[in-house]
Amino acid sequence: MTVTANHLQTGDLNVGGAALLPANGRVVERWTALSKVSVTMLVLAQVALALAPMTLSDGMVDRLTVLFIYGILALMWNALAGYAGLVSVGHQAFFGLGAYGAVRLADAGVSPYPALLLAAACVALLSVPISAFMLRLKGGEFAIGMWVVAALCHLLVNLDTLIQGETGTSLIALQRYDAGSRRLITYWLALATMVGLAWCVFGLLRSRVGSALQAIRDSEEAAASIGVRVLPTKRLIFVLSAFGCAAAGALWLATSVTFQPKTYFSVQWTAYMLFMVLVGGIGTYEGPILGAVVFFSIETLFGAAGVTYLIGLGVTAVVFALVLPRGIWGAVERKLGLQLLPVGYRLRNRDTSS
């Protein structure tokens, strides 16, 4: 029999990473045969994606870039909501600021592609003082408080004469590259950012921080009482999510070139993130990736339906929240005890060798 334990508290278990020896003749393990296979497959898939543009059409490369950006957003929102217990409806603030920062930096003479990542780093820095305000709020207060921050950022960006209000501007500096190499660089940059952030979250969840995060999510008071440093742990994830969303915004700017504040600071991005994470499985590692693929497919198939499509997204999100709050992957995990990527700990009876 195998028991999945998401958060055996204490850092001692982390020492070896391999099986340790608890009492009762049971073994704690992190890697199973299945997870070794799936991690290998994942690495191979990432290598394949990096090489894919050689065989794919231009249109497919563009679409995959969009998928990677959705993947970044879903990963970041899930890290925040699923692991730190912070539901934000204002992360479009960082998405918009990332794009705005890239426009600003490029205007100041920074080469456009480095400007994208530099902008994300600047936004991450800016998110530190924001976290000092916002992390004092809980639950719904945090959720809408972030929305106020997003609204304020939108208004302040509009004041910048470079942006010309809602008319917006473009990342003209990108035109020094021809369309073909622009497409490829953006594709690789989006893929690298998504993969980098995914492994970063993976590493975090397997470390002490991961255990601390899940303890906080389940009960902040209880976590604090056993010595988890609640605020710094939350802040770490908050800043990481700000960085990721800003990178996503900057990459979106690289794909669409034009910057219109209204589009980038739209609460629609939160609706998308929420949908991907809820449907895929909030608080599971694999869930948001699955959610991004599901959302991407639905958008490709029904996106043209406009407002009906948006109503459908909303209804689906509500149904998942009410009926299947752990999403598709959460249900799979519970039914089959399946965990492809070993972010938790598992207890196994020693006699049942595998």
Place this chain on the structure above:
Amino acid sequence: MSWLNQIVQGILLGGYYALLACGLSFMFGVMRIINLAHGSLAVVAAYGVLTLADRYELNPFVALALVMPGMALLGWVLQRLMLERSARAGELVPILATFGLAVVLDNTLFSVFGADSRSLAPSIDTLAYDGVELAGFTIGHLSVLTFALSVVLLGGLHLVLAHTAIGRQIRSVADDPATAQLVGVNATAVNAMASAIAMMTVAVAGTFLAMRAAVDPYAGAPQLIFAFEAVMIGGAGSLWGTLAGGIALGVAQSLGAQIHSQGFLIAGHVLFLLVLLGRLLLAGRPLKLALTRSR
């Protein structure tokens, strides 16, 4: 003079925000749920009144009287089908569910009524622009009516909570649902009732929004933010705090507009953040904000 005038207009505007925030404050106080569909529901009510007023040429106040029971029913259904169920699944789930509901409501309004913004102003004749001169200030009739109504509604809710049997039941459920049930209070019914009451105030707020300005299908989001800011700025544990918060928000916005053409909204958001910062400096430790009571 113009600064003083801005303050007076800001106070009157605050009456509308208090009206808007009243239901949010009430639901949060009783059920500990922040309803992210609050603004969208106000806009739904506004469209209900607009439709009745247009199609059957009803007086908007008569139309409101017809819409209110409908909104009460909607509140009851909402509580029983969505909020209660999602609250059982964890404290984050109601946020996700009500946000999803807001997306559905906004886009449904768009698909039914189209993108045009509409107003009730043409149906209320001179009330929309009439005013009295008072000590050199022009005071709009509609603003005064809105302000008075918000005081009456908040006061009424306060009286109901403090002095009636249902009020006592609501307070007991808010304090501790499990114990309330032990002594024979039906917590499910009480919550559904509270939700119905909140939705009736939302109907009033939506109607006054459509009278004083124009509404469009996506007007719900800013209304939610205003209501939330009023509740949070007000800070106190009572409904009167919401009135004070609404007035502070209204005055800040109206002074902001005086300073800069884009300053109206910015000033409101900045005031909200300043209030948070102030509490942070005063308390140092995790804040007891708005209606969060120590348990």
